[in-house]
Amino acid sequence: MDKVVSLCKRRGFVFQSSEIYGGLSSTWDYGPLGVALKNNIAAFWWREMTQLHENIVGLDAAILMHPRVWEASGHVAGFVDPLVDCKQCKARFKAQDLVKTWRNKKKLEALGGGDIPEGGEGHLEELKKIRWPEALCPTCGTTGSLTEPRLFNLMLKTFLGPVEEAAATVYMRPETAQGIYVNYLNVVNTSRVKVPFGIAQIGKAFRNEITPGNFIFRTREFEQMEMQFFVKPGEDTKWLEYWRDARFNYYLSLGIKRDKLRLHRHTQEELAHYAADAYDIEYEFPFGWQELEGIHNRTDFDLKRHTEYSGKDLNFFDEETKERFTPYIVETSAGLNRTLLVTLLDAYDEDVQEGEPRTVLRLSPAIAPIKVGIFSLVKKDNLPETADRIAEDLRKICPVFTDHQGSIGRRYRRMDEIGTPWGITVDYQTLQDQTVTLRDRDSLEQIRVSVDLLGDEIRRRLAR
Numbered sequence: 493m494d495k496v497v498s499l500c501k502r503r504g505f506v507f508q509s510s511e512i513y514g515g516l517s518s519t520w521d522y523g524p525l526g527v528a529l530k531n532n533i534a535a536f537w538w539r540e541m542t543q544l545h546e547n548i549v550g551l552d553a554a555i556l557m558h559p560r561v562w563e564a565s566g567h568v569a570g571f572v573d574p575l576v577d578c579k580q581c582k583a584r585f586k587a588q589d590l591v592k593t594w595r596n597k598k599k600l601e602a603l604g605g606g607d608i609p610e611g612g613e614g615h616l617e618e619l620k621k622i623r624w625p626e627a628l629c630p631t632c633g634t635t636g637s638l639t640e641p642r643l644f645n646l647m648l649k650t651f652l653g654p655v656e657e658a659a660a661t662v663y664m665r666p667e668t669a670q671g672i673y674v675n676y677l678n679v680v681n682t683s684r685v686k687v688p689f690g691i692a693q694i695g696k697a698f699r700n701e702i703t704p705g706n707f708i709f710r711t712r713e714f715e716q717m718e719m720q721f722f723v724k725p726g727e728d729t730k731w732l733e734y735w736r737d738a739r740f741n742y743y744l745s746l747g748i749k750r751d752k753l754r755l756h757r758h759t760q761e762e763l764a765h766y767a768a769d770a771y772d773i774e775y776e777f778p779f780g781w782q783e784l785e786g787i788h789n790r791t792d793f794d795l796k797r798h799t800e801y802s803g804k805d806l807n808f809f810d811e812e813t814k815e816r817f818t819p820y821i822v823e824t825s826a827g828l829n830r831t832l833l834v835t836l837l838d839a840y841d842e843d844v845q846e847g848e849p850r851t852v853l854r855l856s857p858a859i860a861p862i863k864v865g866i867f868s869l870v871k872k873d874n875l876p877e878t879a880d881r882i883a884e885d886l887r888k889i890c891p892v893f894t895d896h897q898g899s900i901g902r903r904y905r906r907m908d909e910i911g912t913p914w915g916i917t918v919d920y921q922t923l924q925d926q927t928v929t930l931r932d933r934d935s936l937e938q939i940r941v942s943v944d945l946l947g948d949e950i951r952r953r954l955a956r
């Protein structure tokens with residue numbers, strides 16, 4: 493993890509936000525290579541989830557929504573965590589995390605509290621049974637300084653308009669999903685979609701996470717790639733299984749190693765307030781197996797709640813069968829930043845080439861920020877100009893980078909380190925027979941290709 497974080501900073505993938513002011517904790521900016529990689533992952537997802545399906549359309553809803561949306565969705569009441577404060581050092585903890593730590597140290601029984609399931613509002617009463625005034629703050633070590641657990645809503649609030657009054661309080665959306673549900677009717681009425689169909693969206697979401705961290709793994713501002721699939725009641729289980737498998741295979745096509753991925757089905761205690769059944773696709777991060785994407789059977793919870801709160805009928809009328817019903821929703825919800833972290837961790841490798849240690853990102857060519865590095869063997873005799881002309885042509889096909897300075901081995905290694913799949917070298921032979929060397933990052937195979945055919949060759953390799 494440390495090596496990937498350091499590579500990200502050194503090569504311009506990810507920078508700390510507001511760094512010249514000392515940074516803002518757990519917020520990150522994406523540099524030239526980072527934004528290219530992020531855009532490529534988003535485009536890969538978008539193609540996979542919209543273009544390749546006749547019955548999935550796109551949407552881009554606003555981040556700010558009517559406050560009633562979050563009452564209907566259950567987030568105002570249910571998107572909460574019981575928190576404990578230290579009155580001495582002002583540190584704030586998830587009550588559940590403290591319980592976990594104590595349980596590991598077998599200290600919990602002494603403080604009371606029985607079998608406390610994971611997270612959420614329902615467990616507040618259980619958590620309150622612990623004798624908190626006798627407990628020790630893990631940060632400052634004071635005994636008796638911890639408050640009883642209190643519920644804390646994870647949504648970020650802001651104020652619309654010039655006056656900070658309650659009437660103008662709105663939330664920054666904690667998930668993109670609700671933007672899709674409230675546009676369900678608009679899409680049905682304008683797009684000629686028929687159940688089963690999906691609506692896909694990529695966008696920012698915000699959560700006031702208590703324990704952000706692990707670099708870009710958990711942050712308060714992040715991006716989600718979500719697809720809501722509307723199905724006939726009774727067909728929800730079939731579609732949940734379909735999307736579970738399709739989404740798992742998607743990560744393989746993104747080039748992620750099979751043995752680093754696994755499925756986890758939610759237990760009853762783990763299920764979100766809207767879900768009847770759910771799977772997580774998990775990745776083995778350096779800090780353990782963690783969720784990368786959630787696939788949920790949200791039943792008719794969302795459309796029913798929005799019908800109730802908005803007064804608008806959100807049923808679907810099937811013209812063929814003349815049936816009217818509230819569709820069930822199967823959701824696929826992936827984190828874009830988290831996927832980016834996975835692609836970097838999974839692709840990171842170190843080896844030795846021609847006696848020199850090398851760091852290489854074995855990124856899939858589809859998402860590599862730069863596809864081709866173009867070099868002239870020496871910086872004279874018209875070789876750089878020839879290389880630049882080749883670069884001008886290839887630029888129309890894909891992002892390229894030219895570098896005519898330093899040893900050729902070093903230039904290859906700089907490209908390997910950022911995941912560039914191919915290198916082209918212009919040498920003296922190029923001036924005679926119009927061919928260049930084309931080098932592959934992973935196999936290290938070098939072949940001679942005619943300059944005329946380079947475009948086709950790169951296109952062919954990119955389409956693989």
Ligand code: GAP
Pocket residue numbers: 666667668669699701708709710711712713714715716718783784785786823825826827828829830
């Ligand atoms: N609409 C359902 C939903 O939001 P979720 O499991 O809370 O479900 C889905 O989030 C995905 O969003 C997660 O699997 C993760 O990849 C990403 N995600 C959630 N919270 C995040 C955070 N604080 N930072 C980065 N990514 C996050």
